[in-house]
Amino acid sequence: MDAHILTLLKREYPEVRGTALRHRNPVELLVATILSAQTTDVQVNKVTEKLFKKYRSAEDYAGADLEELRNDIRSVNFYRNKGRFIQECCRMILNDYGGSVPDSMEELVKLPGVNRKTANVVLTNAFGKVEGVVVDTHVMRVSRRLGLATESKREKIERELMNAFPREEWAILSDLLIAHGRRVCRARNPRCEECVLRERCLHYRKMRAEGKE
DNA sequence: CTCCCGATAT
DNA sequence: ATATCAGGAG
Numbered sequence: 001m002d003a004h005i006l007t008l009l010k011r012e013y014p015e016v017r018g019t020a021l022r023h024r025n026p027v028e029l030l031v032a033t034i035l036s037a038q039t040t041d042v043q044v045n046k047v048t049e050k051l052f053k054k055y056r057s058a059e060d061y062a063g064a065d066l067e068e069l070r071n072d073i074r075s076v077n078f079y080r081n082k083g084r085f086i087q088e089c090c091r092m093i094l095n096d097y098g099g100s101v102p103d104s105m106e107e108l109v110k111l112p113g114v115n116r117k118t119a120n121v122v123l124t125n126a127f128g129k130v131e132g133v134v135v136d137t138h139v140m141r142v143s144r145r146l147g148l149a150t151e152s153k154r155e156k157i158e159r160e161l162m163n164a165f166p167r168e169e170w171a172i173l174s175d176l177l178i179a180h181g182r183r184v185c186r187a188r189n190p191r192c193e194e195c196v197l198r199e200r201c202l203h204y205r206k207m208r209a210e211g212k213e
Numbered sequence: 214c215t216c217c218c219g220a221t222a223t
Numbered sequence: 224a225t226a227t228c229a230g231g232a233g
Contacts, residue, residue: 038227038230115230139229187227
């Protein structure tokens with residue numbers, strides 16, 4: 001593993017551990033994470049602040065009128081799919097899992113709207129069970145720019161990162177890469193001048209070699 | 214690969 | 224105007 005990258009990022013973002021998605025229990029985190037697909041956490045937190053007052057349990061989502069639930073999450077994108085996913089997840093949680101959000105990767109990915117990324121968020125942040133690395137678009141972009149990953153599919157990048165770092169660093173690793181992706185290593189106009197990793201970044205060295213920036 | 218399909222930054 | 228945002232399903 002590249003221990004130095006972790007050291008530099010930990011120094012840069014000492015307070016990052018934990019999701020930025022506000023939640024008080026596994027159901028709330030599951031709902032928030034489903035809503036967060038292709039959506040900023042700021043927007044999700046705005047919606048869930050009201051949502052969690054109206055829907056207090058898996059039963060509330062399961063028994064809700066679907067169109068009403070969709071209307072309650074209207075300001076996030078893909079709200080029609082997400083509304084259906086949330087309701088179906090909660091129905092499965094009640095029918096198949098005794099009312100509790102399952103706490104294993106194997107069971108979580110059976111829920112509609114839940115793949116490895118969402119499952120990893122819930123496992124890591126609600127149950128403290130780290131079964132993989134959270135690979136969102138920030139983690140994908142940053143780890144590819146740095147040269148930590150060469151693949152282009154989520155699952156393959158996750159595997160590369162799992163091989164490159166020990167399990168006890170997986171949770172902090174994804175939090176750090178996400179923070180760095182949001183603040184410095186942005187999709188557009190990355191702030192390479194402010195980046196503490198630029199001397200070990202493939203993307204930066206390539207840009208500099210080509211005379212851009 | 215296409216569809217889903219709102220808010221925000223540039 | 225449009226690219227992009229803590230993706231996943233068919």
